[in-house]
Amino acid sequence: MKETIGFIGLGGMGLALATNLLKAGYGLRVYNRTAEKARPLLEHGARLARSPAEAAEPGGVVVTMVSDDRAVEAVTLGANGLLDRLGDGVHLSMSTIAPSTARRLAALHRERGSHYVASPVFGKPEVAARAKLWVATSGDAAARARVRLLQEAVSQWIFDFGEDPGAANVIKLAGNFLLGAAIEAMAEAFTMAEKHGVPRRQTYEFFTQTLFDCFVYRGYGKLIASEHYQPVGARPSLIRKDFGLILEAAAEGRVPMPLASLIHERLTATVAKGREDIDWAGFAREVSESAGL
Amino acid sequence: MKETIGFIGLGGMGLALATNLLKAGYGLRVYNRTAEKARPLLEHGARLARSPAEAAEPGGVVVTMVSDDRAVEAVTLGANGLLDRLGDGVHLSMSTIAPSTARRLAALHRERGSHYVASPVFGKPEVAARAKLWVATSGDAAARARVRLLQEAVSQWIFDFGEDPGAANVIKLAGNFLLGAAIEAMAEAFTMAEKHGVPRRQTYEFFTQTLFDCFVYRGYGKLIASEHYQPVGARPSLIRKDFGLILEAAAEGRVPMPLASLIHERLTATVAKGREDIDWAGFAREVSESAGL
Secondary structure (H helix, E strand, O other): OOOEEEEEEEOOHHHHHHHHHHHHHOEEEEEEHHHHHHHHOOOOEEEEEOHHHHHOOOOEEEEEEEEHHHHHHHHHHOOOOOHHHHHOOEEEEOOOOHHHHHHHHHHHHHHHHHEEEEEOOOOOOOHHHOEEEEEEEEEOOOHHHHHHHHHHHHEEEEEOOOOOOOHHHHHHHHHHHHHHHHHHHHHHHHHHHHHHHHHHHHHHHHHHOOOOOOOOHHHHHHHHHHHOOOOOOOOHHHHHHHHHHHHHHHHHHHOOOHHHHHHHHHHHHHOEEEEEEEOOOHHHHHHHHHOOO | OOOEEEEEEHHHHHHHHHHHHHHHHEEEEEEEEHHHHHHHHHHOOOEEOOOOOHOOOOOOOOEEOOOOOOHHHHHHHOOOOOOHHHOOEEEEEEOOOOHHHHHHHHHHHHHHHOOOEEEEOOOOHHHHOOOOOEEEEEHHHHHHHHHHHHHHOOOOEEOOOOOOOHHHHHHHHHHHHHHHHHHHHHHHHHHHHOOOOOOOOHHHHHHHHHOOHHHHHHHHHHHHHOOOOOOOOOOOOHHHHHHHHHHHHHHOOOOOOOOHHHHHHHHHHHHHEEEEEOOHHHHHHHHHHHHOO
């Protein structure tokens, strides 16, 4: 049996990650706002923590995977937050949050003698379930070394972005932006071709067998070609939050990102129309609809 | 020896195509506005035609690969144009032109009893030289069958888009648009990451080994990461012309394409600044410069 660690946040991604850590032999103290979600883990030997603080242990490791900046702050800094109990332990933070939030949290950890490692992941929940995520990580070098085996247990590849705790989150945001850009591009291209009589499926087949023979174009392209945005990898409102973070990071760095702004507006329209039962790639509908389809 | 065909247009792409056709055993009657460019072909047995009409032969095949819509019209319809001499032969048109121009030319060929096959290609001149282009083709089925072996001699893969002579050009324009979209996306992402302290090269390495492990991202991404836009695959002004065609086709089909408009403006700025000595992916500089880099 490997060491026992804390795990906070049991949404779709969190549950898949925690399950893989159990399988890899780690003991888990799990915390989730809705304790009900922990049940499958408890059946496999995890213990239930009644607060974020209870999930942490002095000198130990605690993983967080929650929905946004406020949620990370709440489980870290709030009353019964994990930071009060972490001692010189490590907080392995996997959520998609602002680089500036990661930097601020890292500073607060340093003040207390504990360590913050940023470790956002790429991949849908189904990829997480197969422990095939891609991980971007950054933060204090010794702390990164300490959690390396944990990261390996959930991923196929870890890329190290150095000491700045914000760097890995910059990369995560850049990645979600690149995905959105590919979706917008395919939506415009497939729609233009469709209105000229070329079926969306044909355009999809041609490009994913030639210039764009890669994962993202094949996967999201299939949804956009069929205009069937199921299953839901991530809801539009969740990724709209990420595009808000991208534009914040862009503003902070003084980088005009007109394409990021466009995608943010597409997601705003999608959310405004109440389309929360589809994958976020469904913002491609805004393109078809604007063309009268 | 295979049949002797006409070949019109000996720019970078045309010369590579004609060379491969000679190697494949075709006889060639070549025409270029500047006859000088034909010299390497003449040394390998091609004959020089003194007009587009002379390159054609009644019942034969004539290939055109010229820079834009006006140039195709000039060699086809002008005084001494190829159409006057083509009889019931086939015009294999490889240039990147408007779908509407292809449809109009096809109709004019039909009136004369000759055939127009659209056959735009994907790939840089170096890819053309290795006969590894990807071909999109459309037009009259019997005429397409007639030129199939010719297309195979210059390409690694041919995708058939049916009878509409405009369809293959729609796909070619969609492809150039998708390339431009990937360039804009990488430019914004790399620049945002750079201003947050992550070197462009690291961002490039991460994404081309994970989500975007494909040809286009690796190839253009390397130029954008290093900000060194050499060698010149295609000049900015040439691809700016294509984005004009994309927006025309979009307007004709009533498809708002905000991302295509953005890229068109980037290319306009690049051309306005006199940057014709770089690859068109160099419009990515507009992004860095707008961020004060």
